[in-house]
Amino acid sequence: MLANIRIVLVQTFHPGNIGASARAMKTMGLSDLVLVNPRCFPDPEASRLAAGAEDLIDNARVATSLAEAVEDCVQVVGASARLRSLPLPHYDEPDALARELVQNATTDPVALVFGRERFGLTNDEIRCCSHQVSIPANPDYGILNLSQAVQVLAYETFRAWRRLPENHFQQPRPAGERQPTREQLGHFHDHLSRVMRQSGFLTQPHARTEAQLQALFARARPSRKELSLLRGLLSALEPSSPDD
């Protein structure tokens, strides 16, 4: 599905922006890059800024018009910082766009189109789009750098894709420490209560203090290893008593 989502960069001026956009795409699982009349491509600066995404640069296709770049697509969304000049259907929120784009991409190619650094898309190019999208931004300074705009929309697209249950996406996580059982937690809290009484901090059973501390440790969610550490500390603090 992500393979059906094409990023089209129209007449990009700085080759570095092509590289940075390729990297942004790859971090979000996108791979299909089409360049319409790039000023300077291939270019070492594009490859340098692609960092680990040179494969996208190597596989990028060059088209001579936007119409050619998107002719097989069922949805073509122009990203525009400028107020829309043609009344195309307009997404005010990138997440709304991303959900629809990902749906359409289950069966057919779709495209996200980014215009020139200085002056975006021409009206003729906007006519090649079926929709437009804006990234909500500071009204006083709302112009994202080209590759930053690619990053934000790719991030939203990847999120919409991740959230589809059929993709079974799970972010890799560290194995992490095992969680303690309820019984192990119970032993810890019994130990803590005993130490509090023996130390004279609690002179009589005081359920409220104990409940507060239980809640605090519940929020901290100690692992088994951390619980052992705490019990070791409690043992060390425990006054040695004849019946121990």
Next chain:
Amino acid sequence: MLANIRIVLVQTFHPGNIGASARAMKTMGLSDLVLVNPRCFPDPEASRLAAGAEDLIDNARVATSLAEAVEDCVQVVGASARLRSLPLPHYDEPDALARELVQNATTDPVALVFGRERFGLTNDEIRCCSHQVSIPANPDYGILNLSQAVQVLAYETFRAWRRLPENHFQQPRPAGERQPTREQLGHFHDHLSRVMRQSGFLTQPHARTEAQLQALFARARPSRKELSLLRGLLSALEPSSPDD
């Protein structure tokens, strides 16, 4: 509230990344930038990539340690591409982080901390944080460029801020064409029905076809100007009849 949200860049290697981060911040309404031991600052490359955000560069403060940079903050969130090495509370989703960060920022300063380009934050620096956050990414290539990570988290922060009703945020929109009244739409659909009958396309009243076309035009949401255009076209198509 946004003024309470600080971006801290730790020992940034490339001054261009400082500039691009400043620009990313400004597009999302953030302004408080602190640099911990930047390798090279001030630097013309930082100012060049800041584009319209040189004011953030000019006002950036330089600190000699992360602890110093965040000592007045009530929440300090380390952005980390690497798997977490200390079991700090961890946000797996930037939007969850953004909602809490914006809540905390209503009363106190908070910080988002970004480590070095190559190797992130040291364990000592992670200990200065209260939380960590990761940007979900391609498991095969998940390393965002520094300023791209700033852009994504700033975007989420700005969204969380925009969605608080008390901020009354509204994206500036073009004035746009006036919408037609229900009566004007009714005249248009009457006209269309008349033309369809007169042309022989509909030989008898056919409510289903008319309803389908009404739904189609409702989705297209024509402006008054566009409706006039359509009515002009209908008039031109209308066979002239004796009673016209």
